Amino acid sequence: MRRPVLPSLLFAAALTLAACGGGDDPAVTEPTETETVEEEPTEEPEPTETEPEVEEPEPTETGTEPEDVTGDEDPGAAPTPDPTAVDDPCADDQGREGEAFIDVDAPVEEQEIDDLTAVELVGCSNVYEANVQWELYDGDGVLLDEGFFTAECGNGCVGEFREELDLSAADGESFAELHVFAESANDGSQQYLTAIPLVLS
Numbered sequence: 001m002r003r004p005v006l007p008s009l010l011f012a013a014a015l016t017l018a019a020c021g022g023g024d025d026p027a028v029t030e031p032t033e034t035e036t037v038e039e040e041p042t043e044e045p046e047p048t049e050t051e052p053e054v055e056e057p058e059p060t061e062t063g064t065e066p067e068d069v070t071g072d073e074d075p076g077a078a079p080t081p082d083p084t085a086v087d088d089p090c091a092d093d094q095g096r097e098g099e100a101f102i103d104v105d106a107p108v109e110e111q112e113i114d115d116l117t118a119v120e121l122v123g124c125s126n127v128y129e130a131n132v133q134w135e136l137y138d139g140d141g142v143l144l145d146e147g148f149f150t151a152e153c154g155n156g157c158v159g160e161f162r163e164e165l166d167l168s169a170a171d172g173e174s175f176a177e178l179h180v181f182a183e184s185a186n187d188g189s190q191q192y193l194t195a196i197p198l199v200l201s
Helices: 005-019 083-087
Strands: 101-106 111-113 119-126 131-138 143-150 159-165 175-183 190-200
Touching: 083 101, 083 119, 101 175, 101 190, 119 175, 143 159
Parallel strands: 111 190
Antiparallel strands: 101 119, 119 159, 131 143, 131 175, 175 190
C-alpha cells in the first residue's frame, strides 16, 4: 500500500523549518532587559571659611614725617632764652671778624618780665668801638628810656656782652619793646637793630 507523497513532503518541510528557527522572523528580537546602573551620589565639597581681607594702610606722601608729639613742651608756656646760648653767646659767631653784627640771645621775643629792675641782656657783637646802644619803648612807640654799654671786643673782633638793665621806666605798662643797636660813626643812625617785644607782668 503506497503512502501519499504530499503529506510526507509537508512533514519534511516542517522539520526543516523547525531546525532553522521555527519560522520566526529573524528581524524581530525579544527585548532584552537593560541593567540600570545607579549612580552613587557625589559628595559636595564643604565650604571653606575665607579670611576677611585686611585693608593695607594707604601710603603716606613721601618726604613727610610723622609729627613727634612728646608732650614735654607746654604750647601755652611763655618763651624763654636758650640756656646754652646764654652761657656762651659767641659760640656760633666765631669767624665773623670781618663783618659787623649784633646778636641778642636774652631776652627773647614775647618773654614775660617779672622784675623790671634786673633784666639780663646777653648777646654777641662786632661793632665800632664795641659800643652797643639800647632804647625802651612803650606800646604806643613812645621812648621811655635809653642807654649804652661796651661789649668785650669790637672793631674787627667778636665779643660777648652781658648787661643787667633797669627797665623800671616801663612800670605800669603791659607791653614794651627793647631796641638793641649800634650807632653809625658817620651820621649817628641806628645799625644792626634788633627789636624785642616784651610782656610785662
